Amino acid sequence: MLNLSVLLEDSARNHPERAAVVLGPQRLTYAQVNAAANQVAGLLRSRGIQPGDKVALTCPNLPYFPIVYYGILKAGAVVVPLNVLLKGREIAYHLRDSGAKAYFCFQGTPELPMGAEGFAGFNEVDSTEHFFLITADPAAASPIEGAETMGAGLAGQSPVFETVQRSETDAAVILYTSGTTGQAKGAELSHSNLVLNALTCNRLFGTQPATDTHLLVLPLFHSFGSTVNMNAGFSTASTLVLLPRFDPEAAVQLLQSENVTFFAGVPTMYWGLLNALKEGVDVERIAANMRIAVSGGSSLPVEIIKAVKERFGVTILEGYGLSETSPVATFSAPGHEPRPGSIGIPIWGVEVKLIDGDWNSVDNPDEIGEIAIRGHNIFRGYIGRPEATAEVMRDGWFRTGDLARRDKDGWYYIVDRAKDMIIRGGFNVYPREIEEVLLTHEAVSLSAVIGVPHESHGEEIKAFVILKPGASATEEELVAWGREQMAAYKYPRVVKIVESLPMTATGKLLKRELS
Amino acid sequence: MLNLSVLLEDSARNHPERAAVVLGPQRLTYAQVNAAANQVAGLLRSRGIQPGDKVALTCPNLPYFPIVYYGILKAGAVVVPLNVLLKGREIAYHLRDSGAKAYFCFQGTPELPMGAEGFAGFNEVDSTEHFFLITADPAAASPIEGAETMGAGLAGQSPVFETVQRSETDAAVILYTSGTTGQAKGAELSHSNLVLNALTCNRLFGTQPATDTHLLVLPLFHSFGSTVNMNAGFSTASTLVLLPRFDPEAAVQLLQSENVTFFAGVPTMYWGLLNALKEGVDVERIAANMRIAVSGGSSLPVEIIKAVKERFGVTILEGYGLSETSPVATFSAPGHEPRPGSIGIPIWGVEVKLIDGDWNSVDNPDEIGEIAIRGHNIFRGYIGRPEATAEVMRDGWFRTGDLARRDKDGWYYIVDRAKDMIIRGGFNVYPREIEEVLLTHEAVSLSAVIGVPHESHGEEIKAFVILKPGASATEEELVAWGREQMAAYKYPRVVKIVESLPMTATGKLLKRELS
Numbered sequence A, B: 001m002l003n004l005s006v007l008l009e010d011s012a013r014n015h016p017e018r019a020a021v022v023l024g025p026q027r028l029t030y031a032q033v034n035a036a037a038n039q040v041a042g043l044l045r046s047r048g049i050q051p052g053d054k055v056a057l058t059c060p061n062l063p064y065f066p067i068v069y070y071g072i073l074k075a076g077a078v079v080v081p082l083n084v085l086l087k088g089r090e091i092a093y094h095l096r097d098s099g100a101k102a103y104f105c106f107q108g109t110p111e112l113p114m115g116a117e118g119f120a121g122f123n124e125v126d127s128t129e130h131f132f133l134i135t136a137d138p139a140a141a142s143p144i145e146g147a148e149t150m151g152a153g154l155a156g157q158s159p160v161f162e163t164v165q166r167s168e169t170d171a172a173v174i175l176y177t178s179g180t181t182g183q184a185k186g187a188e189l190s191h192s193n194l195v196l197n198a199l200t201c202n203r204l205f206g207t208q209p210a211t212d213t214h215l216l217v218l219p220l221f222h223s224f225g226s227t228v229n230m231n232a233g234f235s236t237a238s239t240l241v242l243l244p245r246f247d248p249e250a251a252v253q254l255l256q257s258e259n260v261t262f263f264a265g266v267p268t269m270y271w272g273l274l275n276a277l278k279e280g281v282d283v284e285r286i287a288a289n290m291r292i293a294v295s296g297g298s299s300l301p302v303e304i305i306k307a308v309k310e311r312f313g314v315t316i317l318e319g320y321g322l323s324e325t326s327p328v329a330t331f332s333a334p335g336h337e338p339r340p341g342s343i344g345i346p347i348w349g350v351e352v353k354l355i356d357g358d359w360n361s362v363d364n365p366d367e368i369g370e371i372a373i374r375g376h377n378i379f380r381g382y383i384g385r386p387e388a389t390a391e392v393m394r395d396g397w398f399r400t401g402d403l404a405r406r407d408k409d410g411w412y413y414i415v416d417r418a419k420d421m422i423i424r425g426g427f428n429v430y431p432r433e434i435e436e437v438l439l440t441h442e443a444v445s446l447s448a449v450i451g452v453p454h455e456s457h458g459e460e461i462k463a464f465v466i467l468k469p470g471a472s473a474t475e476e477e478l479v480a481w482g483r484e485q486m487a488a489y490k491y492p493r494v495v496k497i498v499e500s501l502p503m504t505a506t507g508k509l510l511k512r513e514l515s
């Protein structure tokens, strides 16, 4: 029997007075977070929520997130974290698709009225019986008519609760996959999946209990932040400093003032941090405290690795995985220099291989194949979608849709997502490679490469580029420069200089919005 | 999906050339052990063994033990390790009770003819279809007529095998509990139970991969050695130096010559080591290498902790558990001075409480109750014995039969096994306490206290005592001395001086043989 909430409970038992979460001036200890989570569990039980029931959660990175997350788990229920940007209709879809019985939703802000969207979505779905509005001030009256506040619900609930034990293989969390393609599907992760992924992270990071301070900027509704910062961090009694919305300047301030030792982010966040090292920032102090920097979620440009090493004195460790893999599947090899551009080697207890379209393995060094993964981190399946599950699973192996090559020492290199690959005049072109080349141009700060339809070649290569502050280059110059750097079938015939690029809430470039 | 064999496989992948097992001059690397285990798995599959089938194993601490153990696991089958001292009839009982389909058995020696006993037992049981005799020399012809050797079976098997994935909750190992009372029952431990116990050990010992050398003297068929030395050791690519039969002089020689860093033993083994520090032993060298010393399995006398600290420079860490708890359940608190006489605090992810006969919890500091345990380490149940399982399990809690108290800081102290408690004239007397007092007498080296029937008091207290070499004391003197040290209802009215005390194969005093 196992419950993922044990990660919190053990730290609350051994380090009750240590700060678990910090938000601005607010600090909650492990004992306090655990007690509040116990109240949430008590509330759910009092409303008839049974072990195995699904409970949805919409909440930015506030102390409420872990409190409700572990509270749902303690009650034996399954957490369904939702993207905070969803609209009412989308929320209704997720509530219905997951079969959520109850729904906790943060009130939001005037710019992002999560509470109103959430309540609208909730009202569309009969099978979701309970709605709890999380208000910024727990004592506040409900700002939404007809919606009960969580604060009101928790009043009178005991801070003690005997956690419901679950089977290791029972679902603990349902993560809706980012949905950059197709309809969002709920990946069911078990208690064992998520406990072992957190413990393996600790092994990778060499974390000693009650020593680390994380700056938490990854959204907690996504697998990367919830495992690497929250579950792994809580299991080692780390302190999580929350920044509800990633803002590079604010992040740099917190790195400095909170003596942060651990930072995990997607590549664009590192890019943001580097650009925010303005005058007045004590970069030396930040570098002196920083122990571990982790990147994942999308490919890490080599130029960023170099710059972070130079400024913060740490080598970014790169990990790779998907919501379906808990998420960490590969990681820079412990005790070895990371290899720039590589996602590392399989983590403890996980196997990786490359396959072709028919699941045959692709074994030659540097040959490109699709990544398939097997081990303790593979999800149970997509809830309610046996066919979609069967499509990606065979003999315990999960096929990821990501293309990669393996060098002769067994390190893996993502070349691209299978569906992102551009085919120009019969040649395979991997956008990632073109982006890496563009980043070596002195005027280029960020780039995104896509395929656009083309009459005779099938697809043509197009690059979007953000220039460095103060730098100048014309689109024509960049096309010409690219022609010198790359093979004729590869270089972008079209370059567009832009001020910004569309990103998902998890900080990934949203290429489908480019054209 | 999970398979306990991942502990070996991961180390073979990352540290293929490191020595996994050492036996005298023989050294096998992780790659070699893994390849041999793959052959065992291939052999089992070729004979029709299916995932979930049970396969029994009788083998002393030889390299064959881990090879066959992980080989059975790789095939998806369940390992049933048997005590090497069992006789033919007892072996037949275990094969039948577990439903073993195949049986690997070491040939033994003239003094301990395991192979002959094993083959006799096998021949009594129709449901056990395959017998493989493990010969000391794998190329040797079978010394037992009609018995196939494992060496012959492995010939031609591929050193590569794709491990069968199992569910986390599936049984991995069935441990027959020591059977010092009643009929031996098979405790089913899952893959998750044993993986999490090994990983939690690594956290407790602060083990870094590929750095430790274990002296392995605990029998591998028992939970203590198989988890703490073999599974935890293999999962961190430690080197295991095997000593098939515990002999204090030989053990001390190996501590010295192999630069051992990690020793785990039952208290009587520490007692043996201390007595073997004769002239010519380089105690300083031993102490300089020794990093971790662990004791468990039975109560560790405070006098031994002191002496080990003095001679080997390490403080023995004490753990507690049972076969049914994977086994580690409590352990000296990491980062705190161990408290002499205490079994420590619950390990990561495990809860402990004290209960009375009706499962009500006993909460006052220092009050005595029976230890109950809940968490990731609790077994699935006794195979084929739903009633026996139901008797000891409630709401995920497992009652251990061990009596203990908890101090105000939450540290636990075993007072005795419920069934060992002596009731003299209505007073509860805990043998452990009396033994500790006797050990403080300058002439006493080891002692065992039991209850013997008494007309008027119900039970009377009787002590068996081994004297220190060269010391002299009479039985009457010891009775008189005891009367001065202890309350009238406690001190042993009868003391018997003996040369040796009966022990189980796992090094525990076998009190039921005393009277």
Ligand SMILES: Nc1ncnc2c1ncn2[C@@H]1O[C@H](COP(=O)(O)O)[C@@H](O)[C@H]1O
Residues within 6 Å of the ligand: B177, B178, B223, B224, B295, B296, B297, B298, B299, B300, B318, B319, B320, B321, B322, B323, B324, B327, B343, B400, B401, B402, B414, B417
């Ligand atoms: N540290 C310890 N102190 C006292 N008794 C122990 C300790 N560890 C294990 N035991 C005893 O060993 C029993 C388990 O035996 P086994 O199932 O053979 O491992 C427990 O129920 C305890 O009675």
